[in-house]
Amino acid sequence: MTFLILACALPQYKLWWPFFEIIFYILAPIPTLVARRYSDGSGSSNSCMEAAIFVTMGVLVSSFALPIVLARAAVIVAGACYLTIAGNVVVYITLIGFFLTFDQDDSDYNMW
Template sequence: MTFVILACALPQYKLWWPLFVILFYILAPIPTLIARRHSEASSSSSAMEGAIFITMFIVISSFALPIVLARAPSADPTIHWGACYLTLAGNVFIYITMIIFFLTIDQEDGDYSS
């Protein structure tokens, strides 16, 4: 989150458009959580496959939004490329953290439970 806030708050950028990626951070795990709850109730794996597709769409959109905003044709860019790079770096760290969280939750209790 620090990179995203820096992309908005540094004096040379002074625009708050990169904060819209926070919406993607909130939306990204929701399909997987819903599909996991649904797959516990039934043995169908198609719900999980659909959830992964929707999650990947959200993740790719969170990477595409800053790039599109930086490439917007105008005399003054919507966001500067430096803010775009900071937002992309923030995306990488946030999604790595989410992956580690889900992998940790999925693990069975190890040797510590006995």
């Protein structure tokens, strides 16, 4: 979030367009959380989970594409684009860590 706020608030950037990434941060884990909630728990291939991963990847790719498109259209400066992409990397690595941590069967975290 710090990178995203810096991309919006530094004096040489001064535009709040990169802050729309928050929408993608909220939307990204929702399909996977819903699919895990309604999965049958078997180890076989689950079409609901695969569709959720597909939608999640679409949101993820869109969140990386938005600052690039805004920078190419000269709406934001290239530095703001780089800071936004760095913020995306940090947020999505954190989300992956969340899902890996709470998916383990041998720890007490899976009771949630």
